Amino acid sequence: MSELKQIFKRGLLLIASTLFSIPAFAVREYNLPEPASTITREIYDLHMLTATVATIIMIIVTGIIVYALIKFRKSTGYQADQNFNHTWFGRWSWALVPAIVLGIDFSVAGSAVKTLGNIESHDPAAVTVKVTGSQWKWTYDYMEDGVKIVSNLNKDIPSTDDLYLRDVDNRLVLPINQRIRFLHTATDVLHAWWVPAIAYKKDSIPGYINETWTMIDKEGVYRGQCAENCGTGHAYMPIVVEAMSEANYAEWMNEQKLAMVAAVAESSADKTWPLAELMERGEKLYNTNCAGCHMPTGTGLPGVFPALKGSAVALGDLAKHNEVVLKGVAGTAMAAWASQLNDLELAAIITYERNAWGNDTGDAVQPADIKAAR
Amino acid sequence: MSEATIHDDHHDHHDHKPTGIGRWLFSTNHKDIGTMYLIFALVMLFLGGASAMVLRMELFMPGIQIVDPDTYNNLLTNHALIMVFGMVMPAGAGMANWMIPMMIGAPDMALPRLNNLSFWLLPMAGTMLILSMVVSYFPGTGTPVNTGWTLYPPLSVQSGMGMDFLIFTIHILGISSILAAINIVTTIVNMRAPGMTWFKLPLFVWSWLFTGLLLIMIMPVLAGGVTMLLFDRHFGTSFFDAAGGGDPVLFQHLFWFFGHPEVYVLLLPSIGVLGLIIPTFSRKPLFAYKPLVWFMAALTALGMVVWAHHQYTIGMSLNATTYFMIGTILISIPVGMMLMSFIFTMWRGAMTFETPMLFGIAIILMFSFAGVTGVMLAVVPADLQYHDSYFVVAHFHYALIPGSVFGLYAAVFYWLPKWTGHMYNETHGKIFFWWTTLSFNLTFFPQHFSGLAGMPRRIVDYSPQFADFNYLSSVGGMLFGLSHLLFLYIIIKTVKGGEKAPANPWEGSMIGTTGLEWTLSSPPPFHSFSTPPSVK
Ligand SMILES: [Cu+2]
Numbered sequence: 019m020s021e022l023k024q025i026f027k028r029g030l031l032l033i034a035s036t037l038f039s040i041p042a043f044a045v046r047e048y049n050l051p052e053p054a055s056t057i058t059r060e061i062y063d064l065h066m067l068t069a070t071v072a073t074i075i076m077i078i079v080t081g082i083i084v085y086a087l088i089k090f091r092k093s094t095g096y097q098a099d100q101n102f103n104h105t106w107f108g109r110w111s112w113a114l115v116p117a118i119v120l121g122i123d124f125s126v127a128g129s130a131v132k133t134l135g136n137i138e139s140h141d142p143a144a145v146t147v148k149v150t151g152s153q154w155k156w157t158y159d160y161m162e163d164g165v166k167i168v169s170n171l172n173k174d175i176p177s178t179d180d181l182y183l184r185d186v187d188n189r190l191v192l193p194i195n196q197r198i199r200f201l202h203t204a205t206d207v208l209h210a211w212w213v214p215a216i217a218y219k220k221d222s223i224p225g226y227i228n229e230t231w232t233m234i235d236k237e238g239v240y241r242g243q244c245a246e247n248c249g250t251g252h253a254y255m256p257i258v259v260e261a262m263s264e265a266n267y268a269e270w271m272n273e274q275k276l277a278m279v280a281a282v283a284e285s286s287a288d289k290t291w292p293l294a295e296l297m298e299r300g301e302k303l304y305n306t307n308c309a310g311c312h313m314p315t316g317t318g319l320p321g322v323f324p325a326l327k328g329s330a331v332a333l334g335d336l337a338k339h340n341e342v343v344l345k346g347v348a349g350t351a352m353a354a355w356a357s358q359l360n361d362l363e364l365a366a367i368i369t370y371e372r373n374a375w376g377n378d379t380g381d382a383v384q385p386a387d388i389k390a391a392r
Numbered sequence: 393m394s395e396a397t398i399h400d401d402h403h404d405h406h407d408h409k410p411t412g413i414g415r416w417l418f419s420t421n422h423k424d425i426g427t428m429y430l431i432f433a434l435v436m437l438f439l440g441g442a443s444a445m446v447l448r449m450e451l452f453m454p455g456i457q458i459v460d461p462d463t464y465n466n467l468l469t470n471h472a473l474i475m476v477f478g479m480v481m482p483a484g485a486g487m488a489n490w491m492i493p494m495m496i497g498a499p500d501m502a503l504p505r506l507n508n509l510s511f512w513l514l515p516m517a518g519t520m521l522i523l524s525m526v527v528s529y530f531p532g533t534g535t536p537v538n539t540g541w542t543l544y545p546p547l548s549v550q551s552g553m554g555m556d557f558l559i560f561t562i563h564i565l566g567i568s569s570i571l572a573a574i575n576i577v578t579t580i581v582n583m584r585a586p587g588m589t590w591f592k593l594p595l596f597v598w599s600w601l602f603t604g605l606l607l608i609m610i611m612p613v614l615a616g617g618v619t620m621l622l623f624d625r626h627f628g629t630s631f632f633d634a635a636g637g638g639d640p641v642l643f644q645h646l647f648w649f650f651g652h653p654e655v656y657v658l659l660l661p662s663i664g665v666l667g668l669i670i671p672t673f674s675r676k677p678l679f680a681y682k683p684l685v686w687f688m689a690a691l692t693a694l695g696m697v698v699w700a701h702h703q704y705t706i707g708m709s710l711n712a713t714t715y716f717m718i719g720t721i722l723i724s725i726p727v728g729m730m731l732m733s734f735i736f737t738m739w740r741g742a743m744t745f746e747t748p749m750l751f752g753i754a755i756i757l758m759f760s761f762a763g764v765t766g767v768m769l770a771v772v773p774a775d776l777q778y779h780d781s782y783f784v785v786a787h788f789h790y791a792l793i794p795g796s797v798f799g800l801y802a803a804v805f806y807w808l809p810k811w812t813g814h815m816y817n818e819t820h821g822k823i824f825f826w827w828t829t830l831s832f833n834l835t836f837f838p839q840h841f842s843g844l845a846g847m848p849r850r851i852v853d854y855s856p857q858f859a860d861f862n863y864l865s866s867v868g869g870m871l872f873g874l875s876h877l878l879f880l881y882i883i884i885k886t887v888k889g890g891e892k893a894p895a896n897p898w899e900g901s902m903i904g905t906t907g908l909e910w911t912l913s914s915p916p917p918f919h920s921f922s923t924p925p926s927v928k
Pocket of ligand 1: 151152154208209210244245246247248252255
C-alpha cells in the first residue's frame, strides 16, 4: 500500500512542477517519417492517399451537418418537413450512400491489394538478417556471413535528450541498394521490430518465422522501437539501423568477422584468468545483459526479478549457479544464456555475480568450467 | 395523456414495493435492477477514469514520473477491462433493463430471477477485477498483469497470480453477460404487447436484439480462450506454447473472434439511443428506419467474420489477409448508411439543441472521424505501419468514447427525467457537454500524430520527440477526467429534486419518437404494464 502513497506523492509533485514549466512547443514529427526505401515509400503514398480521402469525406460530412444546423433550427421558425421521408428521395436514398461508399472502398482496396502483393513478394535477397526479439534486446544474425550482433538500449542518455530511449550500444548495419530480407522470431514473448522509415512491421513470435523485406535507398541512421508489448522493458527496446554504401558495408562486415574469430580464440585459449580481470569484464557484460532485470545493484525487482545480491544461488554451489544461467528457468523470464554468450563471457558474468555487491565467494570461474558445464 | 393518468391510478394500488435492502438484493424488478446496473457502471466509470488519469500523468513528460513499468501496464490493463466490462456493458444492460419492457409494453423482463442473478454476479466480478490489480503488490505473487486487455500469451503465462484472478473475473463476467443477453433477447422476442410488430420496435430495442445475439455467440469463445490460458499456466498444457506444439497466435484468434464483435456490443446500444434522440430533437421520424434495421443486421453478421484485422502483423497468408482487408473495408457501408440515416433525419427537421441532441450531433461527427481512420487502418500495407502505435489508440478511443460512452451520456440526459421524475438543469448539462467534448478531443486528437511519428502503445516512457503531443494529451486527459465530477453532480442533483418532469418531457418525441414509454408517468409506476397496452 506504500505504492499508493508513493503514487499520490509523486502525482502532487508532478502537478506542482507543471505549473512552473510549460514546455515550449516545437512539434517536429507528426506524420510517418520520410520513407528511405522503395517499399516504405509505396506504403507512405498509400497512407497519404487514404488520409486524403479521409479528410475529404470529413470535410463533406461536416459541411452537410453544419449547413443543416444553421438551416433547420426550430428557433428560426423552421417547420419540420414531415413529407421528407415519403418522397422519392426519402424512400430510395438509403441506397445512395452505400453505393458511394462502395465506390470509394473499391478504389482504396485496389491500390492496397497491389502494394500488399509487393510486400508479400519473396524475391531473392542479397542479405538475410534473422531478427530475434528477447526480453529486452534485439539479436541480429547475418545468415550468409555468420555474424551476430546483440543490440541493447543505450542507458547513458538523459531523458531530456532526443535520443533518450532511441539509441543502442550496437547498431544493425545494412547496405543500401540491395534487397534485404528480415526473418522475425522471438525467444520468449511477442515483440515487433519496427523502423518506420525503412521497415514495416510483422510480429516476432516464439516458434514462428515471419518474413519482411526492404531495399534502402539513402544512407543514414534510422530509428524505431519494439511495437508489441513484451512486458516490463517494452519501452526500452529501441532499434537503430545504419545504412551505408556497399563498399563500406563490406569493410564493416570484414571487421566483424575478424573480431569474432579473435573472441573465439580468446575464449578457448588455455589460460587461467585472474579474478580482477574477470570482474572487470563481468561488470560490463552483466550491465548490458542482466541488469535490465536483476538491476545494476543486484537487488532485482521485489516479487518480479530475484535479487542476486546475497542470493542463495549466487553464494552457493557453483554448479547450480552455472546451470541456472546456462539453461535458464523454464516458464519464467530467466532465459537460457548458453547459446547467447561464449564461455569466457559467461565465466566473467558468473564470477562477477559471485563477487560483486558484497557477494564475496572469491570464486574466479574459468571458461573451462563453463565449457564443462554446458 | 389522459390515458396515461388512468394507467397510473390503476397501478398505484398494485404497487407493493418491497422495502429496505431486500428490495435490492432480491429484486426481480426490471427498473430496480436497471438502476443497480447504472449505479455499478457509474462507480466503475470513476475507477476506470482514475486509472486512466494516472496513466496520463505518467506520460506527461519523458522519464518515469509516478509509476514503474509494470504498475503502468497493470493500470492500463485494468483501465480497459473496467471500462469495457465494468462500465459500458453494464450501463447498456441497465438501460436495456429500464427501457425495453416499457418500450415494448411488457410488465417486466421475461426472466426476472435470472435478471437478478446476472446483475449480482457483477459486483463479485468487479471485486475480483480489482483484486487482480492489487494482489501482485503482496509478496510472492509474481509479476503484475502487464499484458494489456488482450492478454496475449506468452506474456500472460509469465504474469503472476493477478492473471488467475483476471481469468476468473472474465468467467464471471461472461456468465453475467450471457444471462443478461438471453434475458433481453427472450424479452424482445416474447414479451411484445399485441400489435407491437417487429418493424414498430424503437431502434434501441433492435440494437439490443443484435447486441444480445452477439453476446451469446462471442462470450463463450473468450471464456474458452482464457480457460485454455489457465490450463497452460497451471496444468502443463501447451495450447499456446510453441515449444510444446501449441500456437501463441491461436489465442489471438480466439480473443479477437470475441474482441471484434465486442466492439459492436459496446457500440450498438448507443447507436440505438441515437436512433431515438436525433428524431426527437429534429421533430421528425427516423429517416430510412427499415433499411437501417437491415443494415444493422448486416453489420452484426459482417462483424463476426472480420476479426483478424486486429492481427495483420502475425504473418497470415496473402489470401487470408486480403479477405480480412476487404471484409473490413466493407464495414464502412452499413456504418456509413447509419450515419447517413441520422444526418437525413436532421435534414429539413426543426432542431433544438438540448444536451442529448448536442451529444448526438457531436457523436455523428466524431464517430464519422473514427470511421475514416478505421478505413485507413483496414488497409493492410498501411496498417503494417500503424499497428500497435498511438494512431490505433486514438482511433479506438474515437470509436468507443463518442461511439459508445457519449451515446450513454446522451441517453442518461434523455432518460433522466423519465427515470427520476425530475428535469436536469439544462445549463449544467450544456456545460458538461462542451467540457467533455472539447477535453476529449484535446486528449485524443494529438495521439494520431504521435502514433504516426512512431510512438508505440503500452509504453511507460518515451523519447522527447513525442513529448509535445503527449503533453497536450495529458492536459486534455486531466480536464476530461475532471469533467465527470460535474456529471456526477448533475445526476445526484436530478435524482434528489428539480423541476417536475411530465410523462413526456420532450416536445419532439410526440412527433419524432412516439412510444409506449412516454405513456407512463415520470417516474413510471413500480410495475410497468400489468395489462398490455394497445399499439396502434
Ligand atoms: Cu519487445
